[in-house]
Amino acid sequence: MSSIDMSIEYVDRIYKYMKNGASVEDFMKKFHINYKELNGLLELCRVYGKNVEAVVKNNVLVFEKTFARNIITAKPGITMDELIHTEILVVSDTHFGNIHQQLHLLNKVYEEAYNRGITLVLHVGDVVDGNYLNRPEQPRQQFLHGFDEQVGYVVDMYPYVEGVTTKYILGSHDETHYKNGQATVNQWLSRCRPDMEYLGQDFASINVNGVKIFMDHPGGGSAQSVSYKAQKRIEIIESNYKPKILLIGHYHKSYSFVYRNIRGIEVPCFCGKTQFQQKQGLTNAVGAYFLNIWSDSKGNIQYFEPEEILFKENDFWDEAGKDRNKVKQLKIVA
Numbered sequence: 001m002s003s004i005d006m007s008i009e010y011v012d013r014i015y016k017y018m019k020n021g022a023s024v025e026d027f028m029k030k031f032h033i034n035y036k037e038l039n040g041l042l043e044l045c046r047v048y049g050k051n052v053e054a055v056v057k058n059n060v061l062v063f064e065k066t067f068a069r070n071i072i073t074a075k076p077g078i079t080m081d082e083l084i085h086t087e088i089l090v091v092s093d094t095h096f097g098n099i100h101q102q103l104h105l106l107n108k109v110y111e112e113a114y115n116r117g118i119t120l121v122l123h124v125g126d127v128v129d130g131n132y133l134n135r136p137e138q139p140r141q142q143f144l145h146g147f148d149e150q151v152g153y154v155v156d157m158y159p160y161v162e163g164v165t166t167k168y169i170l171g172s173h174d175e176t177h178y179k180n181g182q183a184t185v186n187q188w189l190s191r192c193r194p195d196m197e198y199l200g201q202d203f204a205s206i207n208v209n210g211v212k213i214f215m216d217h218p219g220g221g222s223a224q225s226v227s228y229k230a231q232k233r234i235e236i237i238e239s240n241y242k243p244k245i246l247l248i249g250h251y252h253k254s255y256s257f258v259y260r261n262i263r264g265i266e267v268p269c270f271c272g273k274t275q276f277q278q279k280q281g282l283t284n285a286v287g288a289y290f291l292n293i294w295s296d297s298k299g300n301i302q303y304f305e306p307e308e309i310l311f312k313e314n315d316f317w318d319e320a321g322k323d324r325n326k327v328k329q330l331k332i333v334a
């Protein structure tokens, strides 16, 4: 590399390869850069608010990311060493069976989760595209029709990474199979995929290393504004029942915010824009979140870093059924 690209897009892209604890030398070899260029790159990362340094650990030069940004609460006097650090991946709305599904991108984030040593993934519903009897246009938007085809596909194709558990709720699209013939997606997934754990229809409350997390898949229509519906979801939670984190699926939007002292995340999807969304003039975000949580012994969050992963239009495989024809199941077995 003779000169460094200074754009934020380039820095965003390359920053993902600077994994916490990863060898700097391997990185330099991969991108053909020397020490002078590396220093320039690190400086550029810091200019764009990405705090990453090269430090020597056990005689090896490795990347160290310092999470000074996006700190939401920090009581004075608490050091990071006293806190429990948890990193999880959050995904949603995979809509398997829809012609716009983006399984190859889902595979990408699971691979990244594996690289980061993550063992827990949360899926916030709409695993499959379902069958709406009142939407006669739906079958044309699908390459898998009906319960057997869609759920069989999840069993065969959902990423499998040894040591990683995917805990999921079911959403509005999954529920259509129940409404049509009392077929439940979770029955088959529980039998065939022990790495996938069902938590509930539409909603679940879970405890991750002491931190209370709600997983919520609302029904009904979306809104033009990214924040409006999400804030409404928080307003309806009784004050003595509040979680620390609320994950919201269904809207296919990406948004992270704090409201009533709850960290809210609208989780994007893994499906391109559908005909329905196009007609309604709705935006559609494809991606996921890596959440870094530092909590104390009482389950209170002291530091929180939601890392948004968003894919762009040219990452999508929509043409000529490329995603459904070319993608194999991601299978990582140690």
Ligand SMILES: [Fe+2]
Residues within 6 Å of the ligand: 093, 095, 126, 173, 250, 251, 252, 269
């Ligand atoms: Fe959805």
Ligand SMILES: [Fe+2]
Residues within 6 Å of the ligand: 126, 171, 172, 173, 217, 218, 249, 250, 251
């Ligand atoms: Fe939904």
